[in-house]
Amino acid sequence: MAKMYYEKDANLDVLEGKKVAVLGYGSQGHAHALNLKDSGVDVVVGLYEGSKSWDKVKEDGLTVMNVEDAVKVSNVIMMLLPDTKQKKVFDDNVKANLKEGDALAFAHGFNIHFNQIVPPENVDVFMVAPKGPGHLVRRVYKEGKGVPALFAVYQDYTSNAKELSLAYASGIGATRAGVLETTFKEETETDLFGEQAVLCGGVTELIKAGFDTLVKAGYQKEIAYFECLHEMKLIVDLLYEGGFEKMRYSISDTAEYGDYMVGKRIVNEDTRKEMEQVLKEIQNGKFAKDWIVENEINRPVFNSFRNKELEHPIVEVGKNLREMMSWIND
Numbered sequence: 001m002a003k004m005y006y007e008k009d010a011n012l013d014v015l016e017g018k019k020v021a022v023l024g025y026g027s028q029g030h031a032h033a034l035n036l037k038d039s040g041v042d043v044v045v046g047l048y049e050g051s052k053s054w055d056k057v058k059e060d061g062l063t064v065m066n067v068e069d070a071v072k073v074s075n076v077i078m079m080l081l082p083d084t085k086q087k088k089v090f091d092d093n094v095k096a097n098l099k100e101g102d103a104l105a106f107a108h109g110f111n112i113h114f115n116q117i118v119p120p121e122n123v124d125v126f127m128v129a130p131k132g133p134g135h136l137v138r139r140v141y142k143e144g145k146g147v148p149a150l151f152a153v154y155q156d157y158t159s160n161a162k163e164l165s166l167a168y169a170s171g172i173g174a175t176r177a178g179v180l181e182t183t184f185k186e187e188t189e190t191d192l193f194g195e196q197a198v199l200c201g202g203v204t205e206l207i208k209a210g211f212d213t214l215v216k217a218g219y220q221k222e223i224a225y226f227e228c229l230h231e232m233k234l235i236v237d238l239l240y241e242g243g244f245e246k247m248r249y250s251i252s253d254t255a256e257y258g259d260y261m262v263g264k265r266i267v268n269e270d271t272r273k274e275m276e277q278v279l280k281e282i283q284n285g286k287f288a289k290d291w292i293v294e295n296e297i298n299r300p301v302f303n304s305f306r307n308k309e310l311e312h313p314i315v316e317v318g319k320n321l322r323e324m325m326s327w328i329n330d
């Protein structure tokens with residue numbers, strides 16, 4: 001069994017007397033910065049001038065400065081910029097301002113693993129990668145809970161990088177749920193695979209395929225939405241709380257029989273073979289190369305998919321139905 005680290009294994013005092021610069025204030029950035037602040041850590045946020053989040057940081061009671069200044073005044077620099085912007089910001093604004101013994105930190109291993117960022121030798125390099133979206137990292141922290149995370153040490157210049165990683169994980173609430181040691185390679189490959197094949201790509205295509213099948217057969221699209229998208233969350237809540245066992249305990253025997261008979265017809269041997277291929281393309285760097293090039297040419301494929309997805313009928317029906325459920329906020 002993997003070694004797990006919890007609250008008792010982390011010492012937040014390791015961050016005492018240090019300042020943490022959280023670069024970026026998006027999904028992960030706002031969550032790390034606010035959780036660290038609420039944990040008593042000294043935090044500044046680094047952004048570019050003109051960022052749409054600049055005023056939000058101030059409204060949230062944090063100090064904001066440009067990236068160069070944030071790096072200069074800090075000892076731990078957490079890179080929470082989009083993966084595709086990290087290399088340029090690191091080369092142009094971060095690198096020259098790092099001091100001996102600082103720590104450069106990541107929430108995803110992409111840029112280190114695929115050699116986009118080459119850190120100087122005289123700093124620690126670690127990762128604390130929450131296994132959940134940033135908005136949930138913040139929400140569950142406020143509820144006194146945590147999102148699990150992975151941590152990894154890539155470079156241990158100070159011989160203190162592991163303690164520092166665990167302290168950071170504690171500061172964002174992750175040690176409340178459990179933290180697991182990994183490498184940048186393992187985190188990068190598994191994270192990319194998970195989001196592509198299962199969590200994001202897999203789930204959205206499964207939902208759309210179910211919705212489209214019902215609507216094509218003449219059923220009301222509102223029913224198709226409730227059946228294939230809305231109830232997904234309720235089923236996944238049971239999986240989250242108690243695994244397959246709790247979900248199958250709660251559903252009817254009729255649903256459980258259908259689950260055993262039909263699941264493997266949907267996710268079949270061909271799907272599993274394709275998953276293996278997807279994993280190979282992550283491991284051999286094909287996905288990373290395609291994504292880097294796509295960004296160099298200003299994202300034509302990405303933008304076209306993003307626009308096309310908004311035209312799918314599930315978008316409008318979902319919007320209308322969610323508006324009637326006052327407890328759901330965007």
Ligand SMILES: NC(=O)C1=CN([C@@H]2O[C@H](COP(=O)(O)OP(=O)(O)OC[C@H]3O[C@@H](n4cnc5c(N)ncnc54)[C@H](OP(=O)(O)O)[C@@H]3O)[C@@H](O)[C@H]2O)C=CC1
Nearest residue numbers: 024025026027028047048051052053080081107108133134
């Ligand atoms: N999204 C998630 O939940 C998860 C993300 N991660 C990782 O966390 C990292 C951050 O991702 P995510 O939170 O999604 O990113 P977002 O796109 O949500 O936020 C990026 C932030 O960086 C700011 N930014 C953009 N360009 C610059 C720049 N040149 N200088 C300074 N700031 C800049 C943006 O500014 P502005 O506000 O003006 O747009 C924004 O605040 C990535 O490595 C990602 O893989 C890991 C786990 C989960």
Ligand SMILES: CC[C@](O)(C(C)=O)C(=O)O
Nearest residue numbers: 131132133134191195199
């Ligand atoms: C599942 C997507 C994710 O890996 C995450 C929220 O963990 C991401 O990159 O946003």
Ligand SMILES: [Mg+2]
Nearest residue numbers: 130131132191
């Ligand atoms: Mg992830």
Ligand SMILES: [Mg+2]
Nearest residue numbers: 108191192195
């Ligand atoms: Mg990811």
